[in-house]
Amino acid sequence: xxxxxxxxxxxxxxxxxxxxxxxxxxxxxxxxxxxxxxxxxxxxxxxxxxxxxxxxxxxxxxxxxxxxxxxxxxxxxxxxxxxxxxxxxxxxxxxxxxxxxxxxxxxxxxxxxxxx
Numbered sequence: 591x592x593x594x595x596x597x598x599x600x601x602x603x604x605x606x607x608x609x610x611x612x613x614x615x616x617x618x619x620x621x622x623x624x625x626x627x628x629x630x631x632x633x634x635x636x637x638x639x640x641x642x643x644x645x646x647x648x649x650x651x652x653x654x655x656x657x658x659x660x661x662x663x664x665x666x667x668x669x670x671x672x673x674x675x676x677x678x679x680x681x682x683x684x685x686x687x688x689x690x691x692x693x694x695x696x697x698x699x700x701x702x703x704x705x706x
Contacts, residue, residue: 592624594678595671597648597663599686605665610680629653633703639696647688648681651706655679659699664690 592612599605614622645666660674666687672694673679683689693699 592678594653594680595673596680596682597665597689598682599647599684599688603686604667605683605687605689606667607663607665607669607671627706630705633705635701635703637693637699637701639693639698641699642692643690645688645690647686648684650684651680651682653678653680653704653706655702655704657700657702659697660694661699662692662694664692 592614594610594612596608596610597605598608612624614624617623656673656675656677656679658675660672660677662670662672663679664670666689674694
């Protein structure tokens with residue numbers, strides 16, 4: 591199983607975390623693979639060490655892959671989680687109260703956005 595953290599909005603506009611398990615199948619020498627998912631594209635991103643972004647919504651449904659540098663995410667209900675380098679997130683809170691993000695390290699953070 592591959593674990594992804596989903597951030598989504600409920601019917602009241604509150605944002606939440608949910609862990610999603612992605613099944614993997616044994617493909618022999620090349621390792622364990624998930625089912626293919628269709629995506630729209632890929633966006634490369636870099637933010638400064640001082641990056642802290644107040645409550646906002648995801649601009650679209652998208653995966654975020656943290657390449658280097660961790661991030662703290664806070665839901666609209668005040669729950670906070672830290673995500674280290676190599677974390678994969680599924681952002682689906684495109685409406686509602688959104689989430690807040692903050693760099694965990696005093697360094698440039700690189701990530702990849704994969705719109706769905």
